[in-house]
Amino acid sequence: AQKITQTQPGMFVQEKEAVTLDCTYDTSDPSYGLFWYKQPSSGEMIFLIYQGSYDQQNATEGRYSLNFQKARKSANLVISASQLGDSAMYFCAMREASGSARQLTFGSGTQLTVLP
Amino acid sequence: DAEITQSPRHKITETGRQVTLACHQTWNHNNMFWYRQDLGHGLRLIHYSYGVQDTNKGEVSDGYSVSRSNTEDLPLTLESAASSQTSVYFCASSPIRSPGHYGYTFGSGTRLTVV
Numbered sequence: 001a002q003k004i005t006q007t008q009p010g011m012f013v014q015e016k017e018a019v020t021l022d023c024t025y026d027t028s029d030p031s032y033g034l035f036w037y038k039q040p041s042s043g044e045m046i047f048l049i050y051q052g053s054y055d056q057q058n059a060t061e062g063r064y065s066l067n068f069q070k071a072r073k074s075a076n077l078v079i080s081a082s083q084l085g086d087s088a089m090y091f092c093a094m095r096e097a098s099g100s101a102r103q104l105t106f107g108s109g110t111q112l113t114v115l116p
Numbered sequence: 117d118a119e120i121t122q123s124p125r126h127k128i129t130e131t132g133r134q135v136t137l138a139c140h141q142t143w144n145h146n147n148m149f150w151y152r153q154d155l156g157h158g159l160r161l162i163h164y165s166y167g168v169q170d171t172n173k174g175e176v177s178d179g180y181s182v183s184r185s186n187t188e189d190l191p192l193t194l195e196s197a198a199s200s201q202t203s204v205y206f207c208a209s210s211p212i213r214s215p216g217h218y219g220y221t222f223g224s225g226t227r228l229t230v231v
Binding site: 105 | 147149151156157158159160161164166174204206208210212220222224225
């Protein structure tokens, strides 16, 4: 089974509107971390936001927030007030913290296009 | 400033040739990772290392090898390049125990084309 699933290959949003990018995950590890990265057309990986499995509150970083629903195993990224510069590929990733695993497992990504 | 650098940024090679992609980090991180990025698959883990002389296979390790002789470098070798290995390759590093999100640092990527 896929550990990280992003079901939206492409999304469009109007400038200044909010958009939600979906991410579901699969793990039996009680301790894990969820990440969102942005990859603009230039190719670099930019860290956006992190949510720990034991964090009580949903993470927020400026215009980015993570809608964490633990029981549903979902960690959706919400971008408020979209800007043209938000057009990029977005990846959800997970690190399972138990044992020795330290690597990130990525989803297939969502290509977001912000329309003027 | 500490950094992680990959070289070359772009490479074209012929089928059957051996190719080595370099990754060098000055963060003094113990953990280093190699990923490949392909459309529709996101980033998939090729090999990783938790320290000097330690290497481990990832999800898509066939046809690739790594060695870790020091903390700073984790070169990725394609033993006999195949067209299926045309991809963008990312190196990443992190400290031993990354608290929260801190510490995952990615290189700028190497675009490899096998013809």
